[in-house]
Amino acid sequence: EAGVAQSPRYKIIEKRQSVAFWCNPISGHATLYWYQQILGQGPKLLIQFQNNGVVDDSQLPKDRFSAERLKGVDSTLKIQPAKLEDSAVYLCASSLNRAAGGYNEQFFGPGTRLTVL
Amino acid sequence: GNSVTQMEGPVTLSEEAFLTINCTYTATGYPSLFWYVQYPGEGLQLLLKATKADDKGSNKGFEATYRKETTSFHLEKGSVQVSDSAVYFCALYSGGGADGLTFGKGTHLIIQP
Numbered sequence: 001e002a003g004v005a006q007s008p009r010y011k012i013i014e015k016r017q018s019v020a021f022w023c024n025p026i027s028g029h030a031t032l033y034w035y036q037q038i039l040g041q042g043p044k045l046l047i048q049f050q051n052n053g054v055v056d057d058s059q060l061p062k063d064r065f066s067a068e069r070l071k072g073v074d075s076t077l078k079i080q081p082a083k084l085e086d087s088a089v090y091l092c093a094s095s096l097n098r099a100a101g102g103y104n105e106q107f108f109g110p111g112t113r114l115t116v117l
Numbered sequence: 118g119n120s121v122t123q124m125e126g127p128v129t130l131s132e133e134a135f136l137t138i139n140c141t142y143t144a145t146g147y148p149s150l151f152w153y154v155q156y157p158g159e160g161l162q163l164l165l166k167a168t169k170a171d172d173k174g175s176n177k178g179f180e181a182t183y184r185k186e187t188t189s190f191h192l193e194k195g196s197v198q199v200s201d202s203a204v205y206f207c208a209l210y211s212g213g214g215a216d217g218l219t220f221g222k223g224t225h226l227i228i229q230p
Contacts, residue, residue: 004160033217042121042206042220056217080187091161103149103168103210106218108161 002026004109006092012115017117018080021112025073025094031055033106034077035091043091049075050097082116089113119144123221128222131229138192138224140181140207148209150174150183150190151218154205164192164205177195202228 005024009098013019025032030051035043046065048055051072060067064083079086089111095104123140130136142148152164152174165174170185179194190207207221 013225035217040222042222043218044220045217048217093161103166103212105163108153110158110160 001066004092004094004107006090006109006112008112009110010113010115012117013082014117015084016081018078019082019114020046020076021090021092021114022080023075023092023109025078025092026107028096029094029107030072030097031095031104032075033093033095034067034075037089037091037111039088046077080116082114084116087114087116119128119148119209119211119219120206121209121219121221123194123205123224124158126204126225127227128224129227129229132199133196134199134228136194136226138205138207140190140221141205142188142190142209144188144209144211146211149209150181150210151210152179152181152190152192153206153208153220155206157203161206163220166218168202175207185192197228199225199228199230202226 032049037043046060047057047067049069052069062081067077092109093106093113095106120143149168151166153161154164165176167174167183173182181190181192204223204225206223208218
């Protein structure tokens with residue numbers, strides 16, 4: 001079974017530029033997550049989708065970050081304009097479905113490492 | 118809010134040494150607890166989990182016991198190998214409106230031959 005795919009693996013941009021990351025979850029997984037992992041810290045949830053709807057985006061900096069999952073399968077995370085502090089690894093994860101009284105294992109992709117100069 | 122605190126790294130051990138990585142948490146209700154591992158160049162992988170108090174999660178020789186009274190979930194292994202070198206993250210899931218995991222900062226483990 002193919003895992004969570006992400007691209008690109010690495011991206012270097014200058015501040016104030018725009019960037020987009022792509023994620024393709026495991027086939028059949030209804031729930032998709034984007035996490036931000038700053039160097040030396042654990043991943044922090046940015047946004048969670050259930051199919052093509054947003055479940056939680058309370059920690060997404062909406063003035064510059066946006067995400068979509070239009071057809072309920074793959075997803076794009078965009079930053080516009082980027083700041084130096086956005087340098088991080090952006091992780092995508094997916095799970096079968098939203099937890100209903102329990103936990104559905106989240107499977108993580110390899111991440112996209114963003115460097116903002 | 119929820120939080121996870123784990124011991125700072127790097128932790129450097131010799132092969133076959135005993136490993137403990139401490140993890141404590143703060144959460145409302147009764148969270149599920151996890152250890153994830155990140156090998157160099159790879160994504161996060163679930164190592165083990167425990168969903169209720171006194172549960173013991175185990176996998177690949179690693180163990181952790183959910184201790185509600187001390188709000189801890191320490192990771193242990195009796196004899197580490199060079200291949201165990203990785204970054205280990207303690208995490209919790211508390212349910213509710215969102216299903217995101219709350220992670221600790223990670224502990225970099227280096228095993229020397």
